[in-house]
Amino acid sequence: MRIVFMGTPEFAVPTLDALVAAGHDIVAAYSQPPRPGGRRGRELVASPVQQRAEALNIEVRTPVSLRTAEAQAEFTALDADIAVVAAYGLILPQPILDAPPHGCLNVHGSLLPRWRGAAPIQRAILAGDAETGICIMRMEAGLDTGPVLLEERTPIGPYDTAGILSHRLSQIGAKLMVRVLNNPSAYPPVAQPDDGVTYASKVDKAEARVRWDRGARQVDRQIRAFNPAPGAWFEYGGERIRVHTARVQSAPDDPENINFLAEPGLVLDDQLAVGCGVGAIRPDTVQRAGRGVMTAQELLRGFPIPIGARL
CATH class of the missing domain: 3.40.50.170 (Formyl transferase, N-terminal domain)
Known part of the structure; x- marks a missing residue:
């Protein structure tokens, strides 16, 4: 044919x-x-x-x-x-x-x-x-x-x-x-x-900014939907950090509870768990501008984001 x-x-x-x-x-x-x-x-x-x-x-x-x-x-x-x-x-x-x-x-x-x-x-x-x-x-x-x-x-x-x-x-x-x-x-x-x-509808780049107030499940879907492009991201210290992969986090005192209340955008621990209003997200792999993909722990060693910081 x-x-x-x-x-x-x-x-x-x-x-x-x-x-x-x-x-x-x-x-x-x-x-x-x-x-x-x-x-x-x-x-x-x-x-x-x-x-x-x-x-x-x-x-x-x-x-x-x-x-x-x-x-x-x-x-x-x-x-x-x-x-x-x-x-x-x-x-x-x-x-x-x-x-x-x-x-x-x-x-x-x-x-x-x-x-x-x-x-x-x-x-x-x-x-x-x-x-x-x-x-x-x-x-x-x-x-x-x-x-x-x-x-x-x-x-x-x-x-x-x-x-x-x-x-x-x-x-x-x-x-x-x-x-x-x-x-x-x-x-x-x-x-x-x-x-x-x-x-x-066509994806608008503005949609890729992580909305921590939407709940952990929704944020997880946002990160996955925009991987590889345009790439979900957040800002801290005047720098844009791209999130490649992440996972929904359970409550610190209850491994079965992923729907606990957590202040949106608040860094909850030294592993970069971030509150999402309902539940939390922990980025696994991230990327700074002009750098390669790295784990969240590698990011924190060179670019500290302390507990209590707001993203």
């Missing part, structure tokens, strides 16, 4: 690899343009999909938009049978959706209609969802409103970060997309239900 592949982040790479391994003809890969990165952001860095496609000798296109007549004509001229989309990041206008005779299929990282939109993995963790999954969806003009051909569920574990969950879902998505393309008639599209619709 002649396929145009459209994706940008690491999440999309396993699907591209799986399509190639399955023997499909990838006539072009579309990805978002290179962004500033590298050392001090002074050089343009190609997306993971662009890098992988180039390594596979696949033509790569990185238009800023697909809304121009020129971009749409170039897409149509590829004469693809179908487009496969995985976290591309650009809206596909109707002429693009209509160009391939078999339409456009999307690898979406949630159990639709829950978490339509840009950040389904992060929003599922933030909301405390017990499970999530992958849907292979036929794309239409609405935001992730198209019918679903195939889905697979996976639990969200207590230590799953967005990075861990994204990797697992990317492997599931690659497998499901190949299954659908290898036997399309076996997976008729099913319209999404009207009930249960939620929207996964």
Whole structure:
């Protein structure tokens, strides 16, 4: 099958690899343009999909938009049978959706209609969802409103970060997309239900500041949802400290009690347990600006945060 592949982040790479391994003809890969990165952001860095496609000798296109007549004509001229989309990041206008005779299929990282939109993995963790999954969806003009051909569920574990969950879902998505393309008639599209619709808005960097007043369980979810990006953080002594991993802390006098009252943002012990109003959080791995990832104990040896400090 002649396929145009459209994706940008690491999440999309396993699907591209799986399509190639399955023997499909990838006539072009579309990805978002290179962004500033590298050392001090002074050089343009190609997306993971662009890098992988180039390594596979696949033509790569990185238009800023697909809304121009020129971009749409170039897409149509590829004469693809179908487009496969995985976290591309650009809206596909109707002429693009209509160009391939078999339409456009999307690898979406949630159990639709829950978490339509840009950040389904992060929003599922933030909301405390017990499970999530992958849907292979036929794309239409609405935001992730198209019918679903195939889905697979996976639990969200207590230590799953967005990075861990994204990797697992990317492997599931690659497998499901190949299954659908290898036997399309076996997976008729099913319209999404009207009930249960939620929207996964794009993550704003301001959301990553730790809110100690939200309760330990919520803070734990915030840290996991924003790992690896944009990274949850707090400030102390005029410096921003990023929290990579943490754990909910039990009460000092009751190991079974994680819902004890603790003043938000107050450092409770010499191990950096921090009160969250209800319960406490103990950061495990952290990072100072310009430094590598370190344990909380390594941080405290070089950057003391005493008991009673307020974060």
